[in-house]
Amino acid sequence: MTLFDSRRRPLRDLRISVTDRCNFRCTYCMPKEIFGPDHAFLQREELLSYEEIARLARIFVAHGVEKIRLTGGEPLVRRDLDHLVVQLRAIPGLKDLTLTTNGSLLKAQARGLKDAGLERITVSLDSLDDAVFQSMNDVGVPVAVVLGGIEAAAAVGLSPIKINAVVKKGVNDHTIVDLARHFKGSGHIVRFIEFMDVGATNGWRMDHVVTGSEIVEMINAELPIEPVEANYRGEVARRWRYADGTGEIGVITSISEPFCGDCTRARLSPEGELYTCLFGVRGHDFRALLRAGKSDEEIAAFLSSVWRVRDDRYSEIRSEDTVGLRKVEMSHIGG
Ligand code: SAM
Ligand code: SF4
Numbered sequence: 001m002t003l004f005d006s007r008r009r010p011l012r013d014l015r016i017s018v019t020d021r022c023n024f025r026c027t028y029c030m031p032k033e034i035f036g037p038d039h040a041f042l043q044r045e046e047l048l049s050y051e052e053i054a055r056l057a058r059i060f061v062a063h064g065v066e067k068i069r070l071t072g073g074e075p076l077v078r079r080d081l082d083h084l085v086v087q088l089r090a091i092p093g094l095k096d097l098t099l100t101t102n103g104s105l106l107k108a109q110a111r112g113l114k115d116a117g118l119e120r121i122t123v124s125l126d127s128l129d130d131a132v133f134q135s136m137n138d139v140g141v142p143v144a145v146v147l148g149g150i151e152a153a154a155a156v157g158l159s160p161i162k163i164n165a166v167v168k169k170g171v172n173d174h175t176i177v178d179l180a181r182h183f184k185g186s187g188h189i190v191r192f193i194e195f196m197d198v199g200a201t202n203g204w205r206m207d208h209v210v211t212g213s214e215i216v217e218m219i220n221a222e223l224p225i226e227p228v229e230a231n232y233r234g235e236v237a238r239r240w241r242y243a244d245g246t247g248e249i250g251v252i253t254s255i256s257e258p259f260c261g262d263c264t265r266a267r268l269s270p271e272g273e274l275y276t277c278l279f280g281v282r283g284h285d286f287r288a289l290l291r292a293g294k295s296d297e298e299i300a301a302f303l304s305s306v307w308r309v310r311d312d313r314y315s316e317i318r319s320e321d322t323v324g325l326r327k328v329e330m331s332h333i334g335g
């Protein structure tokens, strides 16, 4: 049974954040001044167990979810993630199971994840220039480590791989053409993401944003590209293909061209709060129901009550006032 929200948008995608921890401190996501040694991360007993996550996922799939993406924080820092993948893969009706990672721990885990049933993977990589990349991840991890992870994932067949690059003005925008060129012809798809005002700690300002059309212009000047139709309704990235037929790129324009009208995504936090928008201020507590011994029917009824009244369209109504709200952090609920 498919659930529709108050704007007739179906529930189709579920993003599951398995941890709020990360081994990177990307300046646009987990700035060190806020996420320092004293930061209070969730304790183990606060996190949903893999069994609890899989149970919720089954209920969500029975109510229209077709695609699940695992994210974080950094999902590969949570122990035995492949055990969760096995449980999710076994859910009848789930069409697509994927994961977003910073790639630093991928080399060691790619084979296990593939064998567990993961189909595809997205790896974040903001620049091929070591100085730029290290200034962005802020923990000194070199580009070669992430490229090694991408290679390992491709070797076990977790492909085509998507490469996510957040573009921040004056930080890495001068390196995006190189990034596109490197993966051109590889079969992997680089997706350039406008720097977003997620959370409340990354000091976002409009003048840090390089818009999608500026990104397209920069790439087109050196590597000619032309627009392509979306694969399906609600696809987040605008697609562009190389005129010489050597592949495509995507551009995610949450700031300059919002896509709330087609947004079919729900997000589950590591402690079981459901957010109906990436820019949500408040979640809905599913863990309380799980741990109070509620039945699947009772949990489904709660899901239905949450989704049916959903009215979110943050990116369409973004303003000076909304930017300053105390929104949930990206590192908490994932991209
Ligand atoms: N740690 C994993 C990773 O980096 O791929 C998964 C979680 S991360 C929060 C998911 C995605 O969100 C990454 O591709 C990251 O670049 C993106 N992201 C984080 N903060 C962002 C921001 N302020 N604007 C745009 N994208 C952002
Ligand atoms: Fe970690 Fe991903 Fe956020 Fe970077 S973007 S700090 S890798 S969660």
Ligand code: SF4
Residues within 6 Å of the ligand: 258, 259, 260, 261, 263, 264, 265, 276, 277, 278, 279, 312, 313, 314, 315, 316
């Ligand atoms: Fe969906 Fe919220 Fe993003 Fe709009 S702002 S596309 S409703 S997550």
